[in-house]
Amino acid sequence: MFFDLQGExxxxxxxxxxxxxxxxxxQRLRLITDGxxxxEVDYKGPNNNFNSTAQVNLST
Structure with missing residues (x-):
């Protein structure tokens, strides 16, 4: 599913x-968060002070 970085x-x-x-x-974020x-995707911890799942996965 992962491709070389080539555009149109x-x-x-x-x-x-x-x-x-x-x-x-x-595409990677969609695969990780499927289901x-x-x-759950937006959850930022009990005190709302951590990165959400989406933020963590976009930065890796």
Missing amino acids: PNMPPTVGILYSAVKENS MSQE
């Missing part, structure tokens, strides 16, 4: 790399 054929190389990185991160409720 009509994109300049730099734009294609950035586009591909965002697209791949979105989780929105409440």
